Amino acid sequence: MDNVVEMKNITKIFPGVVANDSVNFTLRKGEVHVLLGENGAGKTTLMNILYGLYTQTSGDIFLHGEKVDIKNPNVAIKHGIGMVHQHFMLVQPFTVTENIILGDEPMTGKIFVDINKARNNVKDISDKFGLEVNPDAKIANLSVGIQQRVEILKALYRGAEILILDEPTAVLTPQEIDELEEIINNLVKDGKSIILITHKLKEVMNMSDRITVIRRGKVIDTIATQGTDIDALAELMVGRKVDLHVDKKLKATGEVVLEVKDLKVADNRKIEAVKGVSFTVRTGEIFAIAGVDGNGQRELIEGITGLRPVKSGSVTFAGEDITKKNSRDIIELGMAHIPEDRQKRGLVMEHDLAENMILGYHYKEPFAKNRIMNYEKIHAHAKALIQEYDIRTPNENITAQSLSGGNQQKVILAREFHKDPILILAAQPTRGLDVGAIEFVHRKIVEARDNNKAVLLVSLELDEVLALADRIGVIYDGKIVGVLDAKDANERKLGAMMAGGKEFQ
Ligand SMILES: Nc1ncnc2c1ncn2[C@@H]1O[C@H](COP(=O)(O)OP(=O)(O)OP(=O)(O)O)[C@@H](O)[C@H]1O
Ligand SMILES: [Mg+2]
Incomplete structure (x- = not known):
């Protein structure tokens, strides 16, 4: 040969x-x-x-x-x-x-x-x-x-x-x-x-x-x-069996923590990409947004998280109107964000892992007090997360850019889950992860929901949406064209809705 x-x-x-x-x-x-x-x-x-x-x-x-x-x-x-x-x-x-x-x-x-x-x-x-x-x-x-x-x-x-x-x-x-x-x-x-x-x-x-x-x-x-x-x-x-089936117990949901109302957001070319989206997410539930890439998901997420100005409509989170707030204030209120673009939004590539693992709460106790950093705590925190999330790295002192792609993603996941937020906004959370790591992250997401966190999942992977979501909103051309209960959803139905069709009968 x-x-x-x-x-x-x-x-x-x-x-x-x-x-x-x-x-x-x-x-x-x-x-x-x-x-x-x-x-x-x-x-x-x-x-x-x-x-x-x-x-x-x-x-x-x-x-x-x-x-x-x-x-x-x-x-x-x-x-x-x-x-x-x-x-x-x-x-x-x-x-x-x-x-x-x-x-x-x-x-x-x-x-x-x-x-x-x-x-x-x-x-x-x-x-x-x-x-x-x-x-x-x-x-x-x-x-x-x-x-x-x-x-x-x-x-x-x-x-x-x-x-x-x-x-x-x-x-x-x-x-x-x-x-x-x-x-x-x-x-x-x-x-x-x-x-x-x-x-x-x-x-x-x-x-x-x-x-x-x-x-x-x-x-x-x-x-x-x-x-x-x-x-x-x-x-x-x-090196072991992998089970991608997620066991999920039925669970009562709590109060509404995120309410998006008639939201309109423009894209980089100033064209309206989110055209009047409304939905709510409650504690103890995973609400997924399914759709083909480029139907407004990116602008929707950026509008909610304060990374992009909103044209009209409103976003209420944890009882406060956050429509005009900046991302730092929104994080402060208890929103964790796992961004789609890990290198641009999720990490400071030339900083070490210990620093990356406290991004967004680096100015707070126990990591800082009166503007003095507590490096002992910062390193202990990084070491613990490296262990828990099985991040493959020699130690916490190397830069984010020298990690493999999937391990960079794990650093962000570890940091955001650890913040103990009210809501986790997870965009493409398992992109680039191996099957073992996907299994782990899926369990973490369900565990968060079982602990009464609200989860807003935005994913292009139908398998992932179907495995995790309690409710699914389908986005098409900047609009939510339907919301399904997970028990009524399947790949065929979602596929038809994602392609712009009405709900499949
Ligand atoms: N430039 C670098 N400096 C230091 N260590 C590095 C560098 N590039 C890769 N590594 C290390 O080499 C190992 C292999 O990384 P590599 O990027 O080849 O993994 P991979 O199989 O492509 O993983 P993934 O599926 O996550 O992309 C990792 O432990 C990584 O941290
Ligand atoms: Mg690689």
Whole structure:
């Protein structure tokens, strides 16, 4: 069999962590190979080494049987390797074509960039693989799904034959995931080889030929997808059985703590994105907002949490009108927020974990008194949360940016749950988490509800909504088109409502 990539005995040591421990990995020509493993297992690190972003501490890489020294991404690109990162890196005010040719501009003569040639080239590649990207669109105006395709196009434009996709589906809607699968099929038909990282086991089963499972830096096994199933994979991954079924007792709800009334909020382009939304959340219940991405969820959350001005309508929380309050005052009243964009809103990336774990209450006792920080308490607090939430890190003194994506998410979850809030507003709380961590977070959410917290869950994952919610509001085109009791809801009904239909009879 034709191995296009062979990584032999790759070890990568960061201060205090062996991120990759003598890893052996091969990629065959024309296959889709999934890298599967817990948060912090070492998947992104291994791929960053293959793409020349990190240098291995020891071990060798062979491409088409030849030993290579991939010093930096330019060398990787020359060898035909492309990578789409977990958090992507496009220049927002530029067009698609401008982004794609950035750093690799085709010239007419010595001075002028031949933008027309580039544009046509981009269009050809897009057509060939069914990417459906408009070369002239501005990045800032594109959905996350399309932005991701721009990243794929960029790699293909540079001649990628080997494509690394790091959690591409974490940010996609179910329909976009189907489309990505189609694109991957087209790439493979053309002889390209794909390395795919994903935590979604259904996709692993649908999309891959082989799977390499990594646990705590070590390869556990490489297996053919055909011979396995979802339960076996979950167990291989985390080393124990995983139960994604959530046991929920019936429970009486208490008083209304959040009331949103006829709320209207505009988006960045000043177009109304939330068009008169009303709902209530009581203590002891999980109210979920289900919907396809981009139907006003983001603006709704930002309007409630004081991060975006409200056009009209009102939000009442814990008996106070918070429509015009800023986020600090709202947090102060007892609202915890797990934001969708963990790097922008949830963490200070260059600060250490101990500091990140007290963000939002860092000025209060026991962490501070008369403006003097109590570092002993701050560190003890961080240590306890690292333990409880199984955050994979050598200690609490490293920066948030050196944590794996999923572990960054766990830091936010730990901090927000620990605030002992009245209401938890959780947006995409399990995005990027491994199945073991999802199981844990789901239990935490239900436990919070059982302890009479109110939970407002905003999720694109129908499975998650159905597993957790007591009531479900479906949002479509900036409006709540219906509210269902969990016992009356199912995937088909919700799907129809989310697509803009009235309630399915
Ligand atoms: N730049 C860095 N500096 C220090 N430690 C790092 C750095 N990058 C990664 N690590 C550590 O290496 C280990 C592996 O991280 P990696 O990002 O490869 O995990 P992952 O398998 O991609 O996890 P996830 O599913 O959460 O994305 C983690 O313990 C992480 O903290
Ligand atoms: Mg990763």
